[in-house]
Structure formats: C-alpha cells, structure tokens
Amino acid sequence: MSGKKIRLDKYLVHVGYGTRSTVQKIIRGKKVKVDGQVIIKPETAVNSLTSVVEVNGERMDYQEFYHFILNKPRGYITATEDGRDQTVLDLLGERDQNKEVFPVGRLDKDTEGLLILTNDGKMAHGLLSPKRHVDKVYYARVAGKMTEEDIKMFAEGIALTDGTKYAPGKLEIIRSDEESEIYVTIHEGKFHQVKRMVQAVGKEVVYLKRIKMGGLELPEDLSLGTYRTLTKEELDLLTQTQ
Numbered sequence: 232m233s234g235k236k237i238r239l240d241k242y243l244v245h246v247g248y249g250t251r252s253t254v255q256k257i258i259r260g261k262k263v264k265v266d267g268q269v270i271i272k273p274e275t276a277v278n279s280l281t282s283v284v285e286v287n288g289e290r291m292d293y294q295e296f297y298h299f300i301l302n303k304p305r306g307y308i309t310a311t312e313d314g315r316d317q318t319v320l321d322l323l324g325e326r327d328q329n330k331e332v333f334p335v336g337r338l339d340k341d342t343e344g345l346l347i348l349t350n351d352g353k354m355a356h357g358l359l360s361p362k363r364h365v366d367k368v369y370y371a372r373v374a375g376k377m378t379e380e381d382i383k384m385f386a387e388g389i390a391l392t393d394g395t396k397y398a399p400g401k402l403e404i405i406r407s408d409e410e411s412e413i414y415v416t417i418h419e420g421k422f423h424q425v426k427r428m429v430q431a432v433g434k435e436v437v438y439l440k441r442i443k444m445g446g447l448e449l450p451e452d453l454s455l456g457t458y459r460t461l462t463k464e465e466l467d468l469l470t471q472t473q
C-alpha cells in the first residue's frame with residue numbers, strides 16, 4: 232500500500248465530506264485528526280491510503296475510484312442534474328453524491344434496473360464503447376405476441392425507417408401471448424434502443440428493466456431504489472468482455 236501525498240482539505244473533498252471551504256472550516260475548527268493528532272492546517276500533506284483521517288471521530292475511507300451499483304426505480308432521470316425531475320444522484324447518500332460520481336450510460340426515466348455510477352471516466356468510457364462489446368441484458372414486458380420471426384430480425388440487426396441501424400441483438404422469448412415477456416441482449420446503448428427495436432417488429436415495451444451488464448447481474452438482494460459499493464469481484468465481472 233503506497234498511496235499518494237495530498238493536502239488534507241483535498242482529501243476530505245474527495246471522500247465527499249463537503250466543498251473545499253466547508254472542509255477547511257472543519258479542519259480549522261479542530262475536528263480533524265490525522266494518525267491520532269489534531270491537525271488545523273488545511274494544506275497539511277497526508278498519504279491518501281496510509282494516513283488515518285478522522286472527522287469528529289469517524290474514520291474516512293479514501294479510494295481513488297468509487298463505483299456504485301444502483302437498482303434504479305422509475306421516475307428518475309439518468310443524469311447528474313436536471314432542472315425539473317429528480318436524478319439518480321438523488322438516490323445516493325449526501326457523502327456519496329459529493330464524490331463526483333456519474334452514471335455510466337443511460338436508462339430512460341421509466342426504465343428500472345442495473346445502473347453503475349463511478350468517478351472513473353476511463354472505465355466508464357470502456358464500458359460504453361461499442362467496440363468493447365460489453366453486453367447489456369434487459370428484461371421486458373411487451374404488448375403483443377413476440378415471434379420466431381422477431382428473433383431472426385433482432386439477430387440480423389434492425390434498421391429503422393429514419394436510417395438508424397442497430398447491430399445484431401439477441402432476443403429470447405420467455406412467454407409469448409397478448410402480453411409477452413422477453414430478454415434482449417445488446418452491446419450498443421442508443422437512444423430508446425430496446426423500445427425502438429421492439430417497436431420495429433410491431434410491438435410495444437410496457438415495462439423495461441436492465442438485469443445485466445458485462446458479466447455482472449443485478450443482485451437479487453438489491454432492492455429497487457437502493458445502491459451499494461461494487462465489490463472487487465463485481466467490478467471484474469462488469470469489465471470483462473464476453
């Protein structure tokens with residue numbers, strides 16, 4: 232464990248304790264200990280990994296990168312800010328909101344399920360690049376009967392009348408009836424992609440949930456609207472390509 236040298240105030244901003252001016256006040260107010268000693272100078276150098284930093288007796292957990300997995304409910308916009316609606320950031324605790332994490336890719340306002348939030352831009356970029364072929368799996372309920380012909384159409388790659396062309400996707404039919412249930416696997420993330428692919432075969436998505444990204448499945452015990460830090464194993468599953 233080596234870590235890097237950073238200023239105490241920057242350290243506290245990074246762990247989400249507050250803005251630079253808030254944390255400077257806290258430091259000057261003698262609320263912060265480093266390795267057991269009260270430190271009152273915000274510019275004091277600490278080691279990001281080996282220094283033990285406490286605020287009001289609470290040990291801070293510094294990590295260069297923070298990765299969260301969220302089970303997104305309906306009604307939230309996948310963005311960090313929105314003038315009108317609540318965003319997925321509103322589902323995080325205040326300290327985690329301050330960690331400058333952002334959502335990796337987009338789920339529509341009415342889509343539920345697996346959403347990753349991270350402060351690692353490079354990782355996010357890798358996950359979203361169509362070249363990397365990170366599969367995303369969706370569960371959907373559809374108004375109308377899904378057919379074998381639809382499976383073929385998805386496998387060939389659907390082209391819309393407006394010129395949009397989707398790479399081949401995998402359609403699995405769980406149940407075909409007046410209302411059908413399906414799984415759709417795609418590795419792109421174009422606007423309303425699953426809904427539009429289903430629309431292109433003459434049916435309509437009435438419920439959509441992302442259940443898998445790369446090798447990472449939405450954990451069953453992660454209830455709607457809750458989130459947690461990804462484990463190292465989960466992070467590996469997420470970034471593995473099939």
Ligand code: URA
Binds near residue numbers: 338340
């Ligand atoms: N496809 C959609 O249509 N919507 C989503 O939210 C995700 C994929």
